[in-house]
Amino acid sequence: MSDLATLVDFLTTVPDNPHFTADTLMIAGNSLTELIRSAAEFCEAEPSIQQIVFIGGIGHGTKPLIDHCRKEFPELIKGDWELLSEAEITQAIFKHYCQRPLNFRLEKASTNTGENARFSRQLFQKEAPKTFWLLQDPLLQKRTHLTFSKEWDLPLTAIQPLSFEQPRLRTFTDRPHFANPQMDNWWSTEYFLSLVVGEIRRLYDTEEGYGPNGTGFIPHVDLPTVVLSSYRRCQNYLAQDLRN
Numbered sequence: 001m002s003d004l005a006t007l008v009d010f011l012t013t014v015p016d017n018p019h020f021t022a023d024t025l026m027i028a029g030n031s032l033t034e035l036i037r038s039a040a041e042f043c044e045a046e047p048s049i050q051q052i053v054f055i056g057g058i059g060h061g062t063k064p065l066i067d068h069c070r071k072e073f074p075e076l077i078k079g080d081w082e083l084l085s086e087a088e089i090t091q092a093i094f095k096h097y098c099q100r101p102l103n104f105r106l107e108k109a110s111t112n113t114g115e116n117a118r119f120s121r122q123l124f125q126k127e128a129p130k131t132f133w134l135l136q137d138p139l140l141q142k143r144t145h146l147t148f149s150k151e152w153d154l155p156l157t158a159i160q161p162l163s164f165e166q167p168r169l170r171t172f173t174d175r176p177h178f179a180n181p182q183m184d185n186w187w188s189t190e191y192f193l194s195l196v197v198g199e200i201r202r203l204y205d206t207e208e209g210y211g212p213n214g215t216g217f218i219p220h221v222d223l224p225t226v227v228l229s230s231y232r233r234c235q236n237y238l239a240q241d242l243r244n
Helices: 005-014 033-045 062-072 086-097 113-122 141-150 181-185 189-203 225-239
Strands: 024-028 051-055 103-107 132-133 159-163 169-172 177-178
Touching: 005 141, 005 189, 005 225, 024 033, 024 113, 033 086, 051 113, 062 086, 062 141, 086 103, 103 132, 103 141, 113 141, 113 177, 141 159, 141 189, 159 225, 177 181, 189 225
Parallel strands: 024 051, 024 132, 051 103, 132 159
Antiparallel strands: 169 177
């Protein structure tokens, strides 16, 4: 397994919880329209889901999200989409594929993962859900899970990342190539490297990271030796972190 494949595998592995149920799905802002459509189809077929929370203002994923929409769902694009939040765009895609009545909440101000978690919690003055599904770009899913657990003051087991297919990186030449070739165009080369290497930097509990020894945004994470070794060899890819 290549170093980048090792990092992708670590970031996108989610807890196995086959008996998890919840009536709420949180969709954190991301650029992957196929993921949003899969979530809508999941909710269309899953009657236990009663509430969807769309989360995200205008951030690093907004332009890629609109670009993907132009290619995949041009019929949904409207003239004012450049001014819309990720939450509003995500809701439009979701409602196109999920027709059954649901309770929708929108959080339209957050611009990073910490704000995604904190501002979404503030939507609930009372009767906040004690368990929920959480959807995010699979490369961001691990840190998002940790952040929501901390900000919502819930155990990790109360929040289940919603994953439809784990990305398996096969090769990386001029761009990433996955076992499922439909994923090859999910991320531009620069954005992919920024996410993969940048996420490990954020998870690594050092002064530069987001753990207790850094910003304190997430709890301490023990990174496996093989992941740390691969990360060190991949740091040169992070010459430009597009999210900074």
